[in-house]
Structure formats: C-alpha cells, structure tokens
Amino acid sequence: MSILSGALDLIALMAFIILFCAFEHRRKQRSLHYPPGPPRLPIIGNLLDVPKVWSWLVYQEWAKVYGDVTSMQILGQVIVVVNSYAAARDLLEKKAAIYSDRPAVPFFDLMKWSWFIVAAPYTNEWRHRRKILDRGLRPNAIVQHRPMQKQKTHDFLRRLLTRPEELRAHIEHLQGSIIMSLVYGYETQEDNDSYLKTALDANEIGQRAMIPGNAIVNDIPFLARLPEWLPGMGFKAEARVGERLGQKLVNRPFNFVKKSMRDGSARPSITRESLLELEKTDTPKSEDAERAIAEASGSLYMGKLGYFIRRMTVSAILTLFLVFVLYPEMQQRAQAEVDAVIEGQRLPDYCDRPKLPYIEALCKEVLRWRNVAPLGVPHTVTQDDVYDGCFIPKGTIVVTNIWAILHDARVYPEPDLFKPERFLTADGLLRDDPILTSVFGFGKRICPGRHLVENTLFIVAASLLATYSIGKAKDVQGKDIAVEGAYTGGSISFPVDFKCSIIPRSVAAAGLIHANS
Numbered sequence: 001m002s003i004l005s006g007a008l009d010l011i012a013l014m015a016f017i018i019l020f021c022a023f024e025h026r027r028k029q030r031s032l033h034y035p036p037g038p039p040r041l042p043i044i045g046n047l048l049d050v051p052k053v054w055s056w057l058v059y060q061e062w063a064k065v066y067g068d069v070t071s072m073q074i075l076g077q078v079i080v081v082v083n084s085y086a087a088a089r090d091l092l093e094k095k096a097a098i099y100s101d102r103p104a105v106p107f108f109d110l111m112k113w114s115w116f117i118v119a120a121p122y123t124n125e126w127r128h129r130r131k132i133l134d135r136g137l138r139p140n141a142i143v144q145h146r147p148m149q150k151q152k153t154h155d156f157l158r159r160l161l162t163r164p165e166e167l168r169a170h171i172e173h174l175q176g177s178i179i180m181s182l183v184y185g186y187e188t189q190e191d192n193d194s195y196l197k198t199a200l201d202a203n204e205i206g207q208r209a210m211i212p213g214n215a216i217v218n219d220i221p222f223l224a225r226l227p228e229w230l231p232g233m234g235f236k237a238e239a240r241v242g243e244r245l246g247q248k249l250v251n252r253p254f255n256f257v258k259k260s261m262r263d264g265s266a267r268p269s270i271t272r273e274s275l276l277e278l279e280k281t282d283t284p285k286s287e288d289a290e291r292a293i294a295e296a297s298g299s300l301y302m303g304k305l306g307y308f309i310r311r312m313t314v315s316a317i318l319t320l321f322l323v324f325v326l327y328p329e330m331q332q333r334a335q336a337e338v339d340a341v342i343e344g345q346r347l348p349d350y351c352d353r354p355k356l357p358y359i360e361a362l363c364k365e366v367l368r369w370r371n372v373a374p375l376g377v378p379h380t381v382t383q384d385d386v387y388d389g390c391f392i393p394k395g396t397i398v399v400t401n402i403w404a405i406l407h408d409a410r411v412y413p414e415p416d417l418f419k420p421e422r423f424l425t426a427d428g429l430l431r432d433d434p435i436l437t438s439v440f441g442f443g444k445r446i447c448p449g450r451h452l453v454e455n456t457l458f459i460v461a462a463s464l465l466a467t468y469s470i471g472k473a474k475d476v477q478g479k480d481i482a483v484e485g486a487y488t489g490g491s492i493s494f495p496v497d498f499k500c501s502i503i504p505r506s507v508a509a510a511g512l513i514h515a516n517s
C-alpha cells in the first residue's frame with residue numbers, strides 16, 4: 001500500500017512539474033513581444049500601413065528600421081515578414097516542421113479543393129501528393145522530357161516567325177504545352193483545345209477565391225455555416241460549380257492517360273510514370289493511391305493556365321525579351337557565345353549548356369533581377385515559436401520578402417542593375433549561388449517546378465539568341481518606340497506590355513527554324 005501511494009505521489013509530483021513548466025513556458029512566451037514593426041492602431045492594427053502594390057519595397061524599408069524579421073497585425077492576425085536569407089532558412093527550413101502550413105482559404109474548403117497543392121494545408125494528404133510531384137519533377141526524371149521541351153521551343157521559334165506580334169500568346173502556348181506533355185503526355189491542340197475550356201473555367205473560379213477581397217467567405221469564414229437560402233449566400237452555389245469543375249479537371253486528363261496506357265499509346269509523363277510505379281508497389285491498387293496521383297497531376301494542370309504557375313513562367317520569359325531590348329550589348333555578347341558553339345549549323349541543345357556560361361548567367365540574373373513572385377506564397381505557423389527573442393504565435397502568417405533577399409546590396413552589389421557577370425567567376429565560369437534558389441521559396445513548400453523552369457529558360461534563351469535579333473520596335477515614322485521596362489506591382493510581378501521587334505538574324509537562321517519545327 002505504502003509503495004503504491006509513494007508511486008502515486010511521485011506521478012502527481014511529476015505531473016505538477018510538467019504542468020508548471022508548460023505554464024511557465026507559455027507565460028514567458030506571452031511576455032515576449034512579437035517581432036518589431038510599425039506602430040499599431042487599436043483593433044485595426046496595421047491595416048492602413050499595408051501597401052496594395054509594391055509592398056515588398058515597403059517591407060524592405062521597414063527591415064532597415066526594425067530588422068530582418070518584422071511583424072504587423074491586421075485585425076488581430078499576426079503577419080511576420082522575413083527579409084533576409086539567413087532568417088528565412090532559420091524559420092522555413094530549420095523549423096520546417098512548424099512553418100510549412102498555408103493560410104486557410106475558406107472558399108477552397110467549400111469547393112473541396114484540398115487537392116490543389118499550392119494552397120493545400122500541411123497534412124499527410126499534401127505530403128503524399130507533394131511526393132508524387134517531387135518524384136516527377138526531380139532533375140533525373142525531367143531529363144527524359146528534354147527532347148520534348150526542345151521541340152516545343154522550336155515550335156515557339158516558328159510561331160514567332162509568322163506572328164511575332166503575338167509574343168505573349170506564343171509564350172503562354174509554349175508554357176502550357178510543355179506542362180500538358182510533361183504531366184499527361186498530351187499534345188495540346190493549336191486551336192480549340194478540348195482541355196482548355198475546363199481549365200480556364202476552373203481557373204477563373206480559383207483566381208476569384210485566391211485574390212483577397214474577392215470571396216466574402218474568405219473574409220468572414222463563419223458565413224460558410226449559414227443556410228444557403230439567406231441573402232448574400234450566392235457563393236455557396238458558386239462553390240458547388242467550383243467543386244464540379246475541380247473534379248472534371250482532376251479526372252478527365254487522368255482518365256485519358258489510363259485509357260492510353262490500356263491501348264498502348266501513352267507517352268512518358270508524370271501521371272504514367274506514377275501509375276507504373278504504383279503497379280510495382282501497391283497490389284491491389286488502392287483507389288486512394290490513384291486519386292492522389294490524379295490530384296497531384298491536376299494541380300499542375302490547373303497551374304498550367306493558372307494565376308500562379310502560368311503567370312510566373314510567362315513573366316520570366318517576357319523578362320528575357322525585355323532584357324534583350326534594353327541591353328543590346330548583352331544580347332550581342334550572348335549571341336557571340338552561342339555562335340561560337342553551334343557555328344550556324346544547328347540549333348542549340350542541352351548538351352551545349354556547359355559551354356554557354358554567359359547565357360546561363362543571364363538566365364539566373366533574369367530570375368533574380370525581377371523575381372516574379374516578390375513575396376512568394378505565404379506560409380503559416382502551426383505551433384507557438386520564439387525567434388531571436390521574439391514570440392511568433394501559432395497561426396501567424398509568414399511572408400518571405402524574396403525581393404529583399406535577392407536585392408540585398410551586401411550579397412548582390414548594385415542590386416537594381418542587370419548584371420549577368422555576378423553569376424560568373426573571374427575566369428568566366430558559372431558561379432554557384434545557393435541564395436538564388438530563394439526565388440523558388442523555402443523549406444518543404446519550395447517550388448517543385450524549379451528544375452523545369454531552369455531547363456525551359458535555358459533552352460528558350462539559347463534558341464532565341466541563335467536565331468533572332470530582338471530590339472526596339474519602330475513607329476510609323478521609323479523611330480524607335482521607347483521601352484520603359486516597368487513592372488506591375490501585384491503579387492506576381494509582370495513586365496508592363498511593351499513592343500519589340502523580333503527578326504531572324506539571317507536567312508540561314510530562318511532556314512534552321514523551318515527545318516526544326
């Protein structure tokens with residue numbers, strides 16, 4: 001009896017100590033301040049301080065006053081902005097276990113769009129789908145798609161030959177057809193593509209849900225629980241449309257792959273490879289495992305046209321054209337480099353890459369100079385945390401100021417200048433720069449498409465340089481049309497529309513384009 005009561009006393013004492021420590025820990029955290037930031041007004045906090053456009057520039061200025069990790073509060077929601085590479089790694093990579101969630105988008109929940117990886121919460125479901133994408137988009141896996149990327153780039157060159165004024169449409173087609181081929185082995189039709197309509201419709205709904213202020217339920221989530229017959233509940237019917245579209249988007253191309261696998265016509269693709277892998281490991285095939293593949297692929301299909309992935313890649317390729325217009329001397333240097341390798345006999349290939357360090361450096365500088373997602377995609381914190389003596393509570397939204405990281409004058413001197421040489425050694429060799437990967441985000445949510453983007457940018461740049469001269473367009477009087485080189489200030493930064501001339505460098509160059517497309 002006395003042994004038993006002694007043991008109980010010990011357990012009670014231990015429980016008391018654990019509770020006391022937890023209480024003290026929490027009390028200490030509570031007594032800590034949030035990371036420093038601009039002064040807050042009662043209730044609305046920093047609502048009036050948040051700029052609608054070019055916010056990354058304002059946050060960069062705040063960092064000079066308050067430090068690399070700053071915070072603001074909007075209607076009670078804590079938002080932390082991370083402005084340096086070191087802090088981004090400390091939080092989003094070293095503490096990835098608690099910094100990898102995404103802010104909730106209630107309208108997506110209503111549409112049952114948890115399959116859409118970009119916005120999905122950090123759950124086992126997400127991990128499973130993300131693994132499928134990581135496997136399909138890793139360097140060793142995408143190597144087999146290089147011939148396809150090359151062929152699509154050659155088709156792009158041909159389109160530029162016949163309708164150069166439709167530059168942006170051609171870039172969108174290039175990007176979309178690469179993704180559809182990579183994900184489903186599907187050849188996008190030139191006009192009236194049958195998969196286009198579904199994706200466009202789903203995207204329209206997706207965009208409305210993502211852009212702040214567009215879907216009322218995102219701002220006032222409890223509305224989702226009210227009955228549909230109440231006034232103002234129209235979003236519920238819209239959510240049902242979104243759910244149906246989402247299912248169509250996920251299932252239709254997936255079924256196309258399964259059917260073509262059955263009749264033996266399936267081309268290599270992420271979906272086909274994932275299904276083959278599943279056959280090896282999962283017997284009998286479970287519906288859940290197939291569904292995960294369909295949904296992971298659907299996320300890329302959605303992204304092919306979406307606000308997010310499409311705009312990013314299109315923006316980067318447009319920047320390439322802008323750079324050629326603004327800096328003709330760099331275009332000439334890059335042309336000389338590619339000419340020395342291909343000697344006008346053929347179009348560039350991936351195997352030429354090691355011999356084209358200046359072009360590689362130019363592509364890297366395109367990604368750095370006008371990084372297309374200056375604030376990345378927000379993460380959220382799933383547990384209370386302390387960083388550098390400051391309290392970061394569970395639920396905090398963490399925004400990475402990728403712009404500030406890539407325009408840090410200590411790392412990239414004269415950061416606003418376009419200088420490919422910063423990625424070259426004194427001997428003209430390519431310099432490894434781990435900080436540049438910040439352009440694709442951090443930690444577990446880092447962009448899985450990054451290797452594909454680098455491959456695409458390289459082959460597009462080298463092929464363009466080998467065949468075209470890009471310069472200022474002329475007005476009716478034959479005068480150069482000025483190009484400002486301005487960018488939009490929204491969450492995905494885009495070159496403001498500009499005109500340029502795109503002319504084959506020679507008859508032989510035009511001949512190469514025809515011969516290869």
Ligand code: HEM
Pocket residue numbers: 117118119120130133179299300303309312313316372373376377378379439440441442443444445446447448449450452453
């Ligand atoms: C210039 C082009 C691109 C840039 C700069 C870019 C950048 C980014 C960034 C900053 C993120 C957020 C990372 C984070 O949360 O920390 C992201 C996420 C993502 N990107 Fe990209 N991206 C590009 C193109 C692509 C392409 C071509 C694909 C598909 C093949 C892709 C697929 C994705 C996906 C699926 C996510 C969500 C990852 C997740 O939440 O787990 N991206 N990207």
